[in-house]
Amino acid sequence: MRNAFDKNLESLMERLLAMASIAEKMIHFSVQALVQRDASIAEKIPEMEAEVNHYQLEIDNHANRLLCLQQPLAHDLRFIIASMKIGGDLERIGDQAVNITENMEILLQQPELNRMIDIPHMAEIVKEMVRDSLHAFITSDPKEARAVVLRDDVVDALKDQVFRVVLTYMISDPTTIPIGLQLILISRHLERVADHATNIAEDVVYLVEAKDIRHHAEG
Amino acid sequence: MRNAFDKNLESLMERLLAMASIAEKMIHFSVQALVQRDASIAEKIPEMEAEVNHYQLEIDNHANRLLCLQQPLAHDLRFIIASMKIGGDLERIGDQAVNITENMEILLQQPELNRMIDIPHMAEIVKEMVRDSLHAFITSDPKEARAVVLRDDVVDALKDQVFRVVLTYMISDPTTIPIGLQLILISRHLERVADHATNIAEDVVYLVEAKDIRHHAEG
Numbered sequence: 409m410r411n412a413f414d415k416n417l418e419s420l421m422e423r424l425l426a427m428a429s430i431a432e433k434m435i436h437f438s439v440q441a442l443v444q445r446d447a448s449i450a451e452k453i454p455e456m457e458a459e460v461n462h463y464q465l466e467i468d469n470h471a472n473r474l475l476c477l478q479q480p481l482a483h484d485l486r487f488i489i490a491s492m493k494i495g496g497d498l499e500r501i502g503d504q505a506v507n508i509t510e511n512m513e514i515l516l517q518q519p520e521l522n523r524m525i526d527i528p529h530m531a532e533i534v535k536e537m538v539r540d541s542l543h544a545f546i547t548s549d550p551k552e553a554r555a556v557v558l559r560d561d562v563v564d565a566l567k568d569q570v571f572r573v574v575l576t577y578m579i580s581d582p583t584t585i586p587i588g589l590q591l592i593l594i595s596r597h598l599e600r601v602a603d604h605a606t607n608i609a610e611d612v613v614y615l616v617e618a619k620d621i622r623h624h625a626e627g
Numbered sequence: 628m629r630n631a632f633d634k635n636l637e638s639l640m641e642r643l644l645a646m647a648s649i650a651e652k653m654i655h656f657s658v659q660a661l662v663q664r665d666a667s668i669a670e671k672i673p674e675m676e677a678e679v680n681h682y683q684l685e686i687d688n689h690a691n692r693l694l695c696l697q698q699p700l701a702h703d704l705r706f707i708i709a710s711m712k713i714g715g716d717l718e719r720i721g722d723q724a725v726n727i728t729e730n731m732e733i734l735l736q737q738p739e740l741n742r743m744i745d746i747p748h749m750a751e752i753v754k755e756m757v758r759d760s761l762h763a764f765i766t767s768d769p770k771e772a773r774a775v776v777l778r779d780d781v782v783d784a785l786k787d788q789v790f791r792v793v794l795t796y797m798i799s800d801p802t803t804i805p806i807g808l809q810l811i812l813i814s815r816h817l818e819r820v821a822d823h824a825t826n827i828a829e830d831v832v833y834l835v836e837a838k839d840i841r842h843h844a845e846g
């Protein structure tokens with residue numbers, strides 16, 4: 409009996425990892441398409457979004473069934489709840505990749521702007537945060553999870569930096585307004601991905617230590 | 628035994644409603660401050676955010692305890708899970724009110740723009756969506772919940788409309804760039820509030836009908 413339950417937990421974990429791998433690729437492709445000015449790199453995104461959405465429903469279903477059929481306690485219960493939350497965050501990370509792709513398509517209709525400002529740098533950090541938060545989840549490592557939470561401030565600062573630089577461009581040369589707006593929106597989408605990675609990291613700390621570090625309720 | 632459990636569910640519901648009432652007021656005050664160009668209307672927002680955050684932790688804790696101590700099934704289980712999800716959405720609605728307040732403060736440093744474009748109209752619909760999604764929750768009304776989900780498209784269309792109008796302003800008169808950027812960001816925050824109201828409405832349908840309507844998985 410206990411063995412079947414463990415297998416069920418494992419299969420929940422496997423689905424989460426499969427989902428995470430797609431969500432990660434979505435962010436990677438959407439940003440690559442932008443940086444390399446090649447929309448074809450992102451052409452699989454809509455398909456991937458459908459897969460991610462499907463996984464979310466499946467994970468929620470599976471978790472619900474486990475909660476119903478078994479009476480999981482302590483760590484198992486926290487794991488099941490964390491799985492549902494992480495599934496929700498991964499789904500929203502996928503949404504942000506879709507948003508970035510839409511902005512990228514509008515951007516590619518505009519003349520090239522010399523620099524992408526801090527966007528590629530921001531994207532690198534954000535991708536790392538997603539990767540590390542999931543790694544912390546797989547390895548049950550609250551230390552790695554806490555390091556992800558700390559990087560959220562760096563991303564926020566970069567987002568403000570993008571805003572300031574773009575504002576200056578726009579005012580000095582109004583022809584950059586349409587591009588500038590897309591860059592600002594893209595920086596906001598990346599910031600939201602970082603927020604979701606932070607949520608995942610906070611869930612990992614909760615899962616391992618049964619300690620809620622959200623809202624700086626003590627790290 | 629059963630009675631104590633019912634009381635526990637009731638107290639979970641009461642906390643959610645108290646939290647919802649604060650989150651709703653936060654959106655109302657932040658938008659009113661903007662429309663009336665009076666920052667003092669929003670001065671309580673930071674305090675209210677702290678309260679909302681506190682409620683979220685409390686609701687999650689309470690829900691966890693109920694899942695652990697009892698073995699809730701079917702509707703009760705769905706209610707507890709929905710409570711955690713709705714708590715998460717309300718907390719994020721509060722975050723958006725904080726974001727709007729920040730944009731409002733920057734806006735008030737700028738000369739008045741004649742019109743707020745569609746922002747007040749958008750804000751009205753968004754507030755209604757929040758109110759109705761919670762009403763659907765209290766009254767267990769999936770019909771009202773579905774009506775909320777449908778209005779999400781109206782808000783998206785208004786968001787695009789704000790973008791187009793602001794872009795035109797900015798290009799024809801670059802002095803409107805700083806204001807225009809804030810208006811675009813505010814419209815995005817309002818759109819996110821609508822997304823959270825939609826999430827709540829979807830949770831209500833799931834709670835009442837045990838039917839998952841997310842990702843248009845059949846309404």
